[in-house]
Amino acid sequence: xxxxxxxxxxxxxxxxxxxxxxxxxxxxxxxxxxxxxxxxxxxxxxxxxxxxxxxxxxxxxxxxxxxxxxxxxxxxxxxxxxxxxxxxxxxxxxxxxxxxxxxxxxxxxxxxxxxxxxxxxxxxxxxxxxxxxxxxxxxxxxxxxxxxxxxxxxxxxxxxxxxxxxxxxxxxxxxxxxxxxxxxxxxxxxxxxxxxxxxxxxxxxxxxxxxxxxxxxxxxxxxxxxxxxxxxxxxxxxxxxxxxxxxxxxxxxxxxxxxxxxxxxxxxxxxxxxxxxxxxxxxxxxxxxxxxxxxxxxxxxxxxxxxxxxxxxxxxxxxxxxxxxxxxxxxxxxxxxxxxxxxxxxxxxxxxxxxxxxxxxxxxxxxxxxxxxxxxxxxxxxxxxxxxxxxxxxxxxxxxxxxxxxxxxxxxxxxxxxxxxxxxxxxxxxxxxxxxxxxxxxxxxxxxxxxxxxxxxxxxxxxxxxxxxxxxxxxxxxxxxxxxxxxxxxxxxxxxxxxxxxxxxxxxxxxxxxxxxxxxxxxxxxxxxxxxxxxxxxxxxxxxxxxxxxxxxxxxxxxxxxxxxxxxxxxxxxxxxxxxxxxxxxxxxxxxxxxxxxxx
Amino acid sequence: xxxxxxxxxxxxxxxxxxxxxxxxxxxxxxxxxxxxxxxxxxxxxxxxxxxxxxxxxxxxxxxxxxxxxxxxxxxxxxxxxxxxxxxxxxxxxxxxxxxxxxxxxxxxxxxxxxxxxxxxxxxxxxxxxxxxxxxxxxxxxxxxxxxxxxxxxxxxxxxxxxxxxxxxxxxxxxxxxxxxxxxxxxxxxxxxxxxxxxxxxxxxxxxxxxxxxxxxxxxxxxxxxxxxxxxxxxxxxxxxxxxxxxxxxxxxxxxxxxxxxxxxxxxxxxxxxxxxxxxxxxxxxxxxxxxxxxxxxxxxxxxxxxxxxxxxxxxxxxxxxxxxxxxxxxxxxxxxxxxxxxxxxxxxxxxxxxxxxxxxxxxxxxxxxxxxxxxxxxxxxxxxx
Numbered sequence: 001x002x003x004x005x006x007x008x009x010x011x012x013x014x015x016x017x018x019x020x021x022x023x024x025x026x027x028x029x030x031x032x033x034x035x036x037x038x039x040x041x042x043x044x045x046x047x048x049x050x051x052x053x054x055x056x057x058x059x060x061x062x063x064x065x066x067x068x069x070x071x072x073x074x075x076x077x078x079x080x081x082x083x084x085x086x087x088x089x090x091x092x093x094x095x096x097x098x099x100x101x102x103x104x105x106x107x108x109x110x111x112x113x114x115x116x117x118x119x120x121x122x123x124x125x126x127x128x129x130x131x132x133x134x135x136x137x138x139x140x141x142x143x144x145x146x147x148x149x150x151x152x153x154x155x156x157x158x159x160x161x162x163x164x165x166x167x168x169x170x171x172x173x174x175x176x177x178x179x180x181x182x183x184x185x186x187x188x189x190x191x192x193x194x195x196x197x198x199x200x201x202x203x204x205x206x207x208x209x210x211x212x213x214x215x216x217x218x219x220x221x222x223x224x225x226x227x228x229x230x231x232x233x234x235x236x237x238x239x240x241x242x243x244x245x246x247x248x249x250x251x252x253x254x255x256x257x258x259x260x261x262x263x264x265x266x267x268x269x270x271x272x273x274x275x276x277x278x279x280x281x282x283x284x285x286x287x288x289x290x291x292x293x294x295x296x297x298x299x300x301x302x303x304x305x306x307x308x309x310x311x312x313x314x315x316x317x318x319x320x321x322x323x324x325x326x327x328x329x330x331x332x333x334x335x336x337x338x339x340x341x342x343x344x345x346x347x348x349x350x351x352x353x354x355x356x357x358x359x360x361x362x363x364x365x366x367x368x369x370x371x372x373x374x375x376x377x378x379x380x381x382x383x384x385x386x387x388x389x390x391x392x393x394x395x396x397x398x399x400x401x402x403x404x405x406x407x408x409x410x411x412x413x414x415x416x417x418x419x420x421x422x423x424x425x426x427x428x429x430x431x432x433x434x435x436x437x438x439x440x441x442x443x444x445x446x447x448x449x450x451x452x453x454x455x456x457x458x459x460x461x462x463x464x465x466x467x468x469x470x471x472x473x474x475x476x477x478x479x480x481x482x483x484x485x486x487x488x489x490x491x492x493x494x495x496x497x498x499x500x501x502x503x504x505x506x507x508x509x510x511x512x513x514x515x516x517x518x519x520x521x522x523x524x525x526x527x528x529x530x531x532x533x534x535x536x537x538x539x540x541x542x543x544x545x546x547x548x549x550x551x552x553x554x555x556x557x558x559x560x561x562x563x564x565x566x567x568x569x570x571x572x573x574x575x576x577x578x579x580x581x582x583x584x585x586x587x588x589x590x591x592x593x594x595x596x597x598x599x600x
Numbered sequence: 601x602x603x604x605x606x607x608x609x610x611x612x613x614x615x616x617x618x619x620x621x622x623x624x625x626x627x628x629x630x631x632x633x634x635x636x637x638x639x640x641x642x643x644x645x646x647x648x649x650x651x652x653x654x655x656x657x658x659x660x661x662x663x664x665x666x667x668x669x670x671x672x673x674x675x676x677x678x679x680x681x682x683x684x685x686x687x688x689x690x691x692x693x694x695x696x697x698x699x700x701x702x703x704x705x706x707x708x709x710x711x712x713x714x715x716x717x718x719x720x721x722x723x724x725x726x727x728x729x730x731x732x733x734x735x736x737x738x739x740x741x742x743x744x745x746x747x748x749x750x751x752x753x754x755x756x757x758x759x760x761x762x763x764x765x766x767x768x769x770x771x772x773x774x775x776x777x778x779x780x781x782x783x784x785x786x787x788x789x790x791x792x793x794x795x796x797x798x799x800x801x802x803x804x805x806x807x808x809x810x811x812x813x814x815x816x817x818x819x820x821x822x823x824x825x826x827x828x829x830x831x832x833x834x835x836x837x838x839x840x841x842x843x844x845x846x847x848x849x850x851x852x853x854x855x856x857x858x859x860x861x862x863x864x865x866x867x868x869x870x871x872x873x874x875x876x877x878x879x880x881x882x883x884x885x886x887x888x889x890x891x892x893x894x895x896x897x898x899x900x901x902x903x904x905x906x907x908x909x910x911x912x913x914x915x916x917x918x919x920x921x922x923x924x925x926x927x928x929x930x931x932x933x934x935x936x937x938x939x940x941x942x943x944x945x946x947x948x949x950x951x952x953x954x955x956x957x958x959x960x961x962x963x964x965x966x967x968x969x970x971x972x973x974x975x976x977x978x979x980x981x982x983x984x985x
Contacts, residue, residue, distance in 0.1 A: 403679030482628030
């Protein structure tokens with residue numbers, strides 16, 4: 001079949017040498033003509049059809065990062081010449097993951113398959129290596145928990161590695177979930193308990209993956225388990241140690257709005273339900289055993305050992321699931337919102353903890369009160385249950401998201417949780433004014449649009465227009481914005497501002513990606529193999545992504561993806577086909593396989 | 601009323617410097633941070649929107665671009681880097697070309713070769729004319745008075761005729777501006793006495809540029825720097841133009857220095873030399889938002905002015921030190937820069953000297969009239985249902 005290959009790029013990607021691929025494709029069998037049309041070309045239908053006619057082409061391969069974009073023009077040209085429009089093949093570099101180290105060979109293979117009319121995924125089937133039946137999950141948030149349960153329930157061994165003292169992740173911090181307004185803990189805690197008690201799950205809290213070696217199917221993983229200083233098995237969480245502990249530091253679980261002791265349990269429902277010691281603030285550890293140590297004396301079960309050392313564990317696993325989650329962008333660097341300057345400007349997670357019934361105010365939404373700190377002799381602003389409820393609250397969307405300066409992407413969850421906040425505020429405080437400043441309302445999921453409508457009907461002032469200015473005058477905060485739909489500039493006096501802060505990948509992702517050889521995209525999220533076709537696989541065989549660490553997504557999507565990952569892992573365990581790296585299949589091998597399939 | 605849309609308008613504006621308008625996604629951050637946006641004149645977002653929609657007629661009759669002094673807050677804040685500040689600047693350039701009935705301004709803005717060629721040709725023609733005049737009636741060794749190369753009486757007439765040409769263009773353009781903005785662009789009744797009530801706005805904004813200072817107050821630089829230097833530069837050349845147009849006969853006579861006139865000349869020269877060097881330096885450094893993208897026309901103005909100042913000072917020194925031959929030659933060169941610089945005025949951004957105070961004046965009238973029209977502008981937002 002006489003074939004013409006046309007290169008049309010959408011992006012001027014520097015890591016792909018188009019000329020080299022073009023040269024290679026010119027030598028492929030049946031290829032009559034190869035043309036490089038450049039970046040974002042505007043191919044002319046008449047010119048193309050003229051070329052198809054003069055070269056007598058029967059098949060056209062459009063190669064590029066997003067060739068589908070150009071397909072209509074070529075289809076038209078083909079139809080004009082009376083050719084078979086089914087013979088327009090796409091060679092998509094992006095879809096089949098031609099990037100990173102093996103980009104050039106992969107791209108060549110993709111073009112080769114397209115010229116032979118063989119689908120690339122049919123040829124590029126990895127496998128071969130025998131699979132160890134244990135699975136490592138990095139990250140104990142809802143994604144990790146869900147995947148662990150799915151795999152463990154199928155009777156396979158799971159190692160769940162979590163950096164902090166408890167599993168649960170960010171979801172444990174939430175009050176309600178949108179759009180159903182279910183209690184987040186009611187969904188999460190049973191799952192957490194299941195994971196904690198499951199015989200097939202080995203829970204490694206306060207642990208970190210430090211080294212990975214081996215090949216797909218049998219990865220040797222070194223995990224460093226940091227000292228917890230409390231024996232998990234014998235601790236009964238009686239709280240006597242925390243009562244006597246003299247050190248107070250900001251609670252990570254309460255995102256800094258309340259204080260905890262140096263020996264603490266993150267939250268009452270933590271799994272494992274045992275206390276742990278923060279080695280960065282404990283007086284005994286910092287003074288190397290010279291001072292304090294009262295908790296050890298107080299403990300009725302004698303399970304506290306403040307001289308415990310870190311230790312490493314070596315395990316061998318067949319599959320690795322990345323579920324490392326996200327962090328919030330540091331908003332104090334976006335100066336116009338006054339975070340860190342004005343006391344009552346909160347991030348979304350801080351507000352989430354404030355409104356949570358297990359939070360420091362018992363779920364009452366209040367403004368901060370000033371209190372004199374005797375130690376530092378300075379006034380400080382803290383939340384206390386006796387605080388005044390705010391008379392008006394501004395919720396500002398897209399803080400650091402969809403911005404070329406900070407995060408170019410949409411964080412996906414902010415619109416919905418801001419609407420949820422509006423509901424919670426309206427529900428808890430009567431006669432409160434809530435102003436939502438948004439750019440575009442992205443209520444995309446099942447029931448989300450209805451939820452947005454409902455919030456609007458509840459009497460929230462929804463202002464279509466972003467606010468870029470929070471200012472304080474005589475102790476009264478005010479928020480300026482442009483109300484675009486009503487064509488006016490508005491300025492509201494508010495007592496509290498909640499910023500819908502953009503999400504960024506978790507800090508350890510860079511290290512992990514280097515360790516595992518998994519690509520990250522320009523924003524720092526892990527790259528999946530193919531966004532549409534295999535959203536849970538990565539370039540490396542036997543390594544998968546689930547949840548936020550791949551891209552921002554809400555809880556339903558995260559849970560769905562985690563279950564999908566489990567399906568992938570289980571199929572690799574039971575199919576007997578084994579797993580392998582896509583990059584380990586050489587170009588000649590792919591060509592050969594394609595030829596075989598082509599011959600059929 | 602039907603609204604005519606020009607879908608290619610955004611491409612037209614691209615030539616005037618507004619390159620990134622399409623990036624704007626209407627978040628309104630720019631209007632929020634703008635120190636000049638108020639309940640009647642809401643910009644830059646609305647101007648960006650009109651531009652995206654191709655509402656050429658609407659922008660043609662709007663005053664908003666003139667109310668912006670380009671402090672750059674909006675462009676710094678813009679999450680899309682759509683550069684609203686530069687868009688407002690480009691809209692001013694485009695408006696100048698719309699007010700200009702000859703179409704020369706549009707040519708200059710669109711093509712820098714046309715402009716530079718026009719400047720060079722005007723300079724050469726001026727030079728030839730002055731040399732011809734000088735050699736036909738005078739001696740190169742006499743600077744002023746009887747038998748001078750370029751006697752001040754002649755220069756006075758020459759200046760006035762150039763000034764007259766510029767004034768005719770400016771007045772016609774200003775009338776066109778008034779027609780477009782106050783007749784076509786104001787669909788409600790404007791009482792005539794408002795023109796008298798708000799008249800103080802004209803000299804007030806011309807001489808103080810108070811709104812520019814308000815812009816700068818956002819940035820916390822010493823002495824409100826760009827505003828201060830801009831004001832000095834403007835007062836400098838205005839003083840110089842007055843001296844040259846009216847008092848040239850006292851100004852040129854010598855060799856004694858007439859302090860009653862020259863004290864103004866020296867002050868103006870200081871303002872001009874500092875101003876031109878400051879702005880040229882800023883445009884090279886590009887560390888302020890508003891100087892990041894310099895249009896070719898911006899360069900022509902400031903470079904010509906710098907050359908005029910340098911040759912003017914040189915000529916003054918030569919004259920006072922008795923080097924009359926050199927003084928006469930420098931004088932010709934000086935005028936070769938002055939004439940194209942002056943004649944260029946109605947067709948370049950420099951015309952904002954006239955349009956800006958006028959726009960403030962018109963804007964104040966229009967705002968008064970509008971507020972009279974709809975007295976209830978309430979600031980409570982309406983639910984979106």
